[in-house]
Amino acid sequence: MAVTGSNGKTTTKDMIASVLSTQFNVTKTHANFNNQIGVPVTLLSMEPNTEVVVVEMGMDHFGELDFLSRLVQPDVAVITMIGEAHIEFFGTRDRIADAKMEIVHGLKEDGTFIFNGDEPLLQERAKEVSQHQRTFGLDDTNTLAGSDITTSRAQTQFKTSLWPNNMYTIPMMGAYNVNNALAALLVADTFHIRPAAAQQAIASFVPTENRTEWLTGYRGEAILSDVYNSNPTAARRVLAAFAAVPTKGQRIAVLGDMLELGDQSDALHMSLASELDPATIASVYLNGEHMRALAEVLQEKYPAGAVHYYQTDQQPQLIADLTATVSADDQVLLKGSHGIHLEKVLTALEAAPEK
Structure with a gap:
C-alpha cells in the first residue's frame, strides 16, 4: 500500500x-x-x-x-x-x-x-x-x-x-x-x-525519530522538538498545539525558515502570526532570511524585547541569547526546515553550559 x-x-x-x-x-x-x-x-x-x-x-x-x-x-x-x-x-x-x-x-x-x-x-x-x-x-x-x-x-x-x-x-x-x-x-x-x-x-505505535517529540533540556525546561521539516500548515498546527499545553513558566517559540515556498515565501511566513499571541507564547526567536517578514509583523503585536530575529548565519547568537534566558519551568518549541539546522539549538539546550 x-x-x-x-x-x-x-x-x-x-x-x-x-x-x-x-x-x-x-x-x-x-x-x-x-x-x-x-x-x-x-x-x-x-x-x-x-x-x-x-x-x-x-x-x-x-x-x-x-x-x-x-x-x-x-x-x-x-x-x-x-x-x-x-x-x-x-x-x-x-x-x-x-x-x-x-x-x-x-x-x-x-x-x-x-x-x-x-x-x-x-x-x-x-x-x-x-x-x-x-x-x-x-x-x-x-x-x-x-x-x-x-x-x-x-x-x-x-x-x-x-x-x-x-x-x-x-x-x-x-x-x-x-x-x-x-x-x-x-x-x-x-x-x-x-x-x-x-x-x-x-x-x-513508535513514531519515526526526529518527528515532533518532547525532550528535557539541561536546565529542566520542556522542549518540543520538530526540527526535521516545516511548512506553513504544519507550523501553524504545532504552534496551536504548543500554545494549549499547560506550563508553570513561559512558552518560547524558536522558528526557522520554511524552505521551498518560492515567490509566496514571505507572505506564508507572515501567516504564522495568526498562531502567535503574547498571551500564550511569551517570546519568539526567529532564524532565517524569510523569517524577517514574520518578525516585522510580530513587532506590532508583541511587547518590546519579546521578538528576537537572527539571520541564518547568526544562529550562534540565537543560541547564546536563548540559553541565557530559558529556565526550568519554561517550554520551548523548535520548528523549522532541516536546512536551517535547528537541531544545533536543540543540542545546545540539552548540553551543560560551558564553564
Whole structure:
C-alpha cells in the first residue's frame, strides 16, 4: 500500500504499519526514504515472508508520484492532506493536489483510494477516480469521522463514528495527528483488522525519530522538538498545539525558515502570526532570511524585547541569547526546515553550559 500527503505521511505510514502488523508480516519505508531511490530500496528490502509493504511516497515535481505508483502498483493508496509544502515548484495548492493525485495512477483496478474528505481539492479530484473510495476527517459525512478530541503533552484521545464506544489514544500531542490516526484506522478496517487490535496498535505505535517529540533540556525546561521539516500548515498546527499545553513558566517559540515556498515565501511566513499571541507564547526567536517578514509583523503585536530575529548565519547568537534566558519551568518549541539546522539549538539546550 502507498501513502503520500503534504504533511503527516511519515507518521501515518508508521501508524498503518503498526495496525497491520497485528495480523500480517509487514515491511515499511525506513525513516522517510520516500523518493525514487528510497521506494525501490524499500521494495528490495522486503523479507521473503512479507505480506504487506507500506510505502511512503514523496514528491516535489510532477510525474514523480506517477512513476512511484506505477512501480509499486498498490492495492490501497492514501493521501493525508494537501498543504503548501514544495509550493515553490507548483505555484498553487490546486497544482499540488494534482501532483498528489498521481498516487492513484498505479492503483489496481480493484484497489481502494483513501483520502482526507475534509479537503475540497481532493473531493473534486476523486470524482475522476474509478476505484473504491473511503474518506476520513472531522466532518461527519466522512466514512470515518473523528470527534471528542482531547490532547495533552504526552497524548491525544478521540472517538470515531464507526466505533463510537471506543476511546482511541495516540502517544502524540496535537489534534492534527487525529487525521493521521483516522487514516490508519480506515486502512485497518479495509484489511479487516479487529477494532480492538487496531485500537491497541495505535496506542503503542513508535513514531519515526526526529518527528515532533518532547525532550528535557539541561536546565529542566520542556522542549518540543520538530526540527526535521516545516511548512506553513504544519507550523501553524504545532504552534496551536504548543500554545494549549499547560506550563508553570513561559512558552518560547524558536522558528526557522520554511524552505521551498518560492515567490509566496514571505507572505506564508507572515501567516504564522495568526498562531502567535503574547498571551500564550511569551517570546519568539526567529532564524532565517524569510523569517524577517514574520518578525516585522510580530513587532506590532508583541511587547518590546519579546521578538528576537537572527539571520541564518547568526544562529550562534540565537543560541547564546536563548540559553541565557530559558529556565526550568519554561517550554520551548523548535520548528523549522532541516536546512536551517535547528537541531544545533536543540543540542545546545540539552548540553551543560560551558564553564
